[in-house]
Amino acid sequence: MAKYILKRLLYLVFVFFIVSIIMFFIYKSVPGDPARMMIDSSKQSVDPERYEQMYQAAREQLGLDKPLPVQYVSWITNMLKGDLGFSTQYRQPVSQIVGVPMGNTIMLNLVSMVLVFLITIPLGIITAVKKNSPLDNAVQVGTVVGYSLPSFVIALLFIFLFANLMPIFPISGMNAPGMTGDGMDVFLDRMYHMALPCIVMTFASLGGITRYVRAAMIDVLRQDYIRTARAKGLREKVVIYSHAFRNALIPIVTVLTGWLVSVFGGSVVIETIFLWNGIGKVLYDALMQRDFMVVLAMQMFYVIITLAGNLLMDLAYMLVDPRVKLGN
Incomplete structure (x- = not known):
């Protein structure tokens, strides 16, 4: 290895x-x-x-x-x-310009990734097990709508709903005016301002990944070894999570790895709309001003993320499927 x-x-x-x-x-x-x-x-x-x-x-x-x-x-x-x-x-x-924005982007994307994993994987499994049920049909409609809408449309829709119609979250920025320092109040205010961009990024990613997880699970649940496991009297949870989900992970790994890479690129739009001081907004401003050194630095960051994602995908294959030989 x-x-x-x-x-x-x-x-x-x-x-x-x-x-x-x-x-x-x-x-x-x-x-x-x-x-x-x-x-x-x-x-x-x-x-x-x-x-x-x-x-x-x-x-x-x-x-x-x-x-x-x-x-x-x-x-x-x-x-x-x-x-x-x-x-x-x-x-x-x-290097002095991109340091803080890069940290802000990583924080925004990590929170969104965790939320997406916590929602899409269980939701995909449940809808596959309860195929053609009212829950499955409702989720399919919602995921198709979410998958079809561009991220900037989702952002504008959520701003209208949760910042204008129901003023729950702030529209833009990272902190309230006058809120400076490193205390707990500043941290909580930062999380409050990050909530709406995170919700938008999470919702924009739900459709595609949920559908992939559901499709992979449905394909595995049709296999003979699943019927054999059920015929042996194994509990349904053991059949679903120990037998079906383990094998369904093989195609899911490819999708999730590609999605992890695309999230950082897709955050450019979200950061620009919400005026989030991240590398996406810095990249957009640099492109508008022909600041090519900043643009090149940002693009090379995305290249490194992509290359690292490809390596992680290969290693993940080995973890979910021991039959895969890395030497090949």
């Missing part, structure tokens, strides 16, 4: 560098001059000669005066050392 993990890690490192090269040159080919955008506010207050000097200095500071291959080597080397570059929008190192 250790040998397999080492081989996979080497492969993922190779993929990481290939993707980083592609993304770097794509963003470098996008129209727009970061150096000019960086000093654009000074254009009207200085003479043309001084402006040109400032422009050349900005190009040197950003490393734009060097050939593209040299720029890439410098960027990837610095990134591996923890230096993510310099933001033209915020006029400070990217």
Whole structure:
């Protein structure tokens, strides 16, 4: 197993560098001059000669005066050392900009993931066992509606219901005005502001995963070994959870791993709508301002999440199905 993990890690490192090269040159080919955008506010207050000097200095500071291959080597080397570059929008190192938002995004997504797991897996099992019952039909209608609606539509609907029609939750932001510090009151206020975005992200994910769990369970419950287990007189809970669910996990693992990766990408919309100070909102603002160093840092974060998710998927296969040989 250790040998397999080492081989996979080497492969993922190779993929990481290939993707980083592609993304770097794509963003470098996008129209727009970061150096000019960086000093654009000074254009009207200085003479043309001084402006040109400032422009050349900005190009040197950003490393734009060097050939593209040299720029890439410098960027990837610095990134591996923890230096993510310099933001033209915020006029400070990217690492100082993304630290707090990344923590906020991870917190938002982790809470949403836990809620989704706690709801979808039991719900999928129950609806599979009670197939074609009123509960199953109601859940199927709800999941189809939730699966069909884009996340931004769900967000706007929930804002209307729970912030306007019934003012239960705040519409946006992370804290109430004047609420600063690190005390318990601040933490509880942060959780209160995070409630509505979490509910939206959870609801948006319920449909697809519940339907996958239900379909996988229904397929397994039709198998001969399930009928044999019931014929032996095993309790229904043992049949469902020890025999059926264990085997249904094999296709579910693929779906859940892919969903874990997509959640971070999908949070861009939610964070922008709710003005949640996460990497999704930072990425959106950076794209609007052509702040490519911030964009590249955010995109590489998503690349790492995706590659790690693929490795976890392979390892999860081994855990749920001992017949899978990692060496193959």
